[in-house]
Amino acid sequence: MREKINPYHIFMLMYMVQSGVGLFSLPRITAEYFGTNGWLAVLVVSFIVCLNIALFYIVYRMGKGRSVFDIMESSVSKFVLFPLYAFVIFVISLTGCLLGKQYILMFQMISFQTTPPYILKLFFEILLYFLLIKGIYNIVKASTVFFYLTSWMPFLMLYHLGEFEWQRLTPFLFQGETSMIQGIIQIMGSLLGYEVSLYLIPYVERNSPFFRAVVLGSLYTSLVYLVVCIVSFGFFGFTMLLHLNFPLFDLFAFIELPFVERFENLLFIFFIFKVLITTIISFWIVQLYLGRIFTKAHPKLLIFMIVLATYIVSNFADTLTKLSRWLHYLFAMHISLNFLIPIVLIILLNIQKRQEVT
Template sequence: MNSETREKLSPFHTTILVYMIQTGVMALILPQLLAETFGTNGWITVLGFGLISAVNILLIGAVYKLGKGRSIFQILAQSIPKFVLVPFYLAIAINCGMLGCLAGKEYILIFQMYAFPTTNPMEFKLIMDILVFWLLTKGLYNISKAATVFFWLFAWMVLLLFFFYVDFNWSRLTPFLFKGGHFSYLESFDIYSSFLGYEILLLAFGYMNQRTKFVKSALIGNGMTTLTYFYLSMITFGIYSLGQLKNKAFPVLEMLAYIRFPFMERMENLLYGFILFTSLFSIVMYEWCALEMLKQIFPKLKSNFLAFIVMAICYLIAFIPDTLNEVGDWLSTLSLIECGIAFGLPVLLIILLMFQNMGSSSSYEKNAN
């Protein structure tokens, strides 16, 4: 019996894993999206997006409870024929794999633009993909342990916001709510995509200890993400005017550039490197999701071989979009699909489980008679 079979995710590991999946490079863009979409005091809407994701987590928890801890693959296979499930699994694998691939490309392009403008970004992407592949081969439990270690290397950065209290001006948080914004559903989905990642818990049922209150753990992790985004957005809105926020592509990075230490120049480059820790686990978990789906389609192939194929294909696809705008357009489309999966798949599973439980009850009554 291997360690992946023996070891189960603890509540603490689950909380940190959810937080690390959700918190990523989108944090650098979030204040600008909030200002553009909702206008003045757009930072308040972060709480609403956090609430929506909490409702989605409760739906996932309902699947876990109704299914009594069974994996979603067992639930689906009981009611849906395999020839229907194979293209379904493949579609989810492609979407998740592409999300991880392009999230990594987005991070690399921003990092290259600010720190190494003359270096080929695909060289950095290759190094990142090798690290992602290495983590994939270690299994979910070891990924969660690594996420916990990297969490402590990243979490302290929230304290850096204290540097900006001197420049924070309450008058910029005007009494007018949502003035000057240009609301669109597409941009709202882009904002909500910064909370995505928790839906991968659907594939982690088999890795949960039956005594683990994983829904509570996931809600705590989502709450930590919501508070982090809320605090970051409020500080950003209090430092920049609405017009400035709309015109700045990466306001958080520009804020970090104002931090000065006597022993170091270009502090933002070092700090941006720390964001790699959380971006990495968003990428790893989406690729892990794609890998789990492919295991159902190709059960006879070794997991490490499938992981290599996934990462090789993702690396090749990453050559196609070569600008941030192109990557952003791809991510917007893929995130929209992922939002549909995040809500639609739990609803589908709950419906199937209700019918399955009704069928089990009917069979029991017939046998009793």
């Protein structure tokens, strides 16, 4: 009998896969796109994410534990599905690899200015490969270990409470130049990763509180994001936030310890665990889709193809500005897929149910 994933581990996986380097620029993004008290947008986006997860839950209940692929392929020809599979592979693989490249470029800028980013990215890809070939159960277990290694980091925000001033938040709501649709895409892009719950359905017990753990994990991530944004608004103020590329890193830079110099560099290193899990889960989903196209290919060969192809593509994004522009469009496509796929699955399940009745 195949091992099932415990909801306890799912909760921690949701936090690890959703939180990443996007958190470093999130306070500026909320200020830039939503104006004063833009941190409230995190609550709005968190609600949208919960609605999306609710669609996944409907698929879970209606499909009775069947996988996404079993549902689609029992009603639609594979010949018709392959273009959709190819598009999903393109979007998810590029999103995952560019999020990894974003971390590498930031890491190089902070600690290894003279090291070419493709060298750092190569070591990152090697770690990815050896974790990916271990399978989803070991990936989930690794994410649990990484969760405990990084779970203390949100509590560092307590250090800044002495300099926090409520008047810096201002009494005004969403005032200033705003672009809310673009902002929602950016914030939801920072919370991507929850879609893995749709693909974990065959790996959990049928009547376990699986989706409760998914929702709680996502809400916990949103809470961490909200706290970081509120502290940033109250610590820096709205005007200063607009001029900071990575406000969270600046918050870390204010933390001084007598026995550690440049403590912010050490904290940034811990984020590699979060980025690893985010990218690994993206590649695992891509592996599932590739496995439906290349049914006779060995899983390790598919993983190697994914890692190699995305490594080559990621080298074309050689600056943070170019990478951010690419990610913005990928986020929009990724979010659209997160809503489109469950809606299509619900329609197919309704058709299948009617056919069973007749």
